[in-house]
Amino acid sequence: MIRSLLSALTILLAALLVPAHAIAPDEILEDPALEQRARALSTELRCMVCQNQSIDDSDAPLAKDLRVLVRERLVAGDSDSEVIDYLVSRYGEFVLLKPRFAWHTLFLWAAGPLALIAGIIAIVFLVRRRGKGYAEKVVAPSGLSSEEQKKLQELLDRD
Numbered sequence: 602m603i604r605s606l607l608s609a610l611t612i613l614l615a616a617l618l619v620p621a622h623a624i625a626p627d628e629i630l631e632d633p634a635l636e637q638r639a640r641a642l643s644t645e646l647r648c649m650v651c652q653n654q655s656i657d658d659s660d661a662p663l664a665k666d667l668r669v670l671v672r673e674r675l676v677a678g679d680s681d682s683e684v685i686d687y688l689v690s691r692y693g694e695f696v697l698l699k700p701r702f703a704w705h706t707l708f709l710w711a712a713g714p715l716a717l718i719a720g721i722i723a724i725v726f727l728v729r730r731r732g733k734g735y736a737e738k739v740v741a742p743s744g745l746s747s748e749e750q751k752k753l754q755e756l757l758d759r760d
Contacts, residue, residue, distance in 0.1 A: 639672045642684055646671070647698045655698060667696075 643657035650661035656668050667688070674684045688696050700706045745753065 635672070635675050638681060639668070639675055642671050642675075642681055643668055645685070645698055646688060647696055649692065649696065 640657060644655045646656045646667060648654045648656050648659035648661055648664040648667075650663050651659045654664075656664040656671075670688070671684055674687060679687065685697070694700055694706065700709050702710055
């Protein structure tokens with residue numbers, strides 16, 4: 602019973618992990634090579650509605666329009682870079698899921714590593730600062746004052 606339940610659960614999880622493509626049968630090109638190129642380009646382009654999904658995965662009407670436009674450009678004889686350039690000129694750099702490395706996108710590319718370096722530096726300073734503060738707070742044990750000695754002796758004498 603448990604074995605069949607685990608098998609069913611495994612099959613269900615495997616079915617959920619398969620990527621879903623939103624491409625309708627009427628969009629698919631007859632030429633398999635062109636369709637392969639269209640699929641590769643579609644995975645690099647952002648759905649302007651969903652924003653963190655490629656147009657290949659999105660069901661939005663705009664994504665469908667972009668998929669059709671990519672296929673039209675490929676059938677017209679455009680190269681992959683010409684299709685990308687056309688879409689960037691029409692929709693801006695935001696249409697690319699992975700922005701190009703250029704002077705105007707330098708901050709996007711540098712922000713991650715800079716944040717990592719800043720975090721490491723902050724942790725190092727914090728650890729050093731805590732280390733110094735802790736060392737300054739630790740006081741070497743000193744002898745008891747005469748008053749403390751008397752109180753201690755009184756407590757010891759009681760027992």
